[in-house]
Amino acid sequence: MFKLVQLLDESQVHMLREIATSGKFVDGRISNPHSKIKNNLQLHDASAYERSSKILLDAMVQNPDFMEFSFPARIAPPLLTRYTPGMHYGLHPDAAYIPLPDGQLRTDVSCTVFINDPADYDGGALHVKLGGADLRFKEAPGVAIVYPSHTLHEVEPVTRGERLVAITFIQSLIPDVQHRNLMYELNEVAALEGNTMAPDNFTRLQAVQYQLLRMWRR
Structure with missing residues (x-):
């Protein structure tokens, strides 16, 4: 159900830190004004948001681990968020849908990308x-x-320094988490063992993969 992915290289991390340093951040409740548990800052600068989102989205769609685990149909533009001492985000599930300019996105998978060093x-x-x-x-x-x-x-309270991350939400081609996990495991086995299988058996395995994807995809 959970996967750690090495998403960004050192240069991409550096670019995102520079964007965060010069960008304008505002109270995170601007996007959820009725929340009583959200206490953070989020990037609120159109140009910076466009640049940072592109870096992150490009990294996601080019990363096989990310793509093969989440089966994305749509990815919300990632958003840089900042936590300084005393800030936190209380225990919650993510909303089932979030509004985007091109229509609502169903949140099947959430993603947090760590930008600064945990020692900071x-x-x-x-x-x-x-x-x-x-x-x-x-x-x-x-x-x-x-x-x-x-x-x-939840994001536990920051007591020293600054926590800088990016967050995004994914609408998956396979919305059911159990189906998605089974499909991921089956695809992993096919990729790892396919070359050692008898061709007829590998063809049968592919038939199962394709039929399950037809059944589970929405």
């Missing part, structure tokens, strides 16, 4: 509750965590 700040982990388990992610610059949007998660 204390606190600020992405905390995900999965049944009775507590998962925490605070990753190196350029690493993305991809996870189902319905899971309860």
Whole structure:
């Protein structure tokens, strides 16, 4: 259900940090004014948003791990967000749909891309509750965590320094998380073992892959 992806290289991380340094950030509640749990800053500069989103989107569509795990039909333009001491985002699931200029996007998969070094700040982990388990992610610059949007998660309070990340949401070709995970595992097995299989058996495996994609794709 969760995957860490090395999404950005050092130069891309550097460009995003420069954009964040010069860009204008505003209260994150501008996009969710009724929230009582959101306490962060988000980029609010059209030119900077366009440049940073392009860097991130280009990296996503060119990254096989990201594409093969999320099966994206649409990706919301990624948004840079900033947390300074005292800021946090309380426990929540992501909204089922978010408005975009070209229509609503169903949020099947969420993604956080870490931009600055975890040593630069204390606190600020992405905390995900999965049944009775507590998962925490605070990753190196350029690493993305991809996870189902319905899971309860929060950004724990930052107590020192600054947390800089990008967030986005994906509408998947396979909206059901269990179907998506099964399809990912099946595709991984086909990719890893296909060359060693008898050709007839590999053809049968492909037939199963294609038929499941027809059944599950929306």
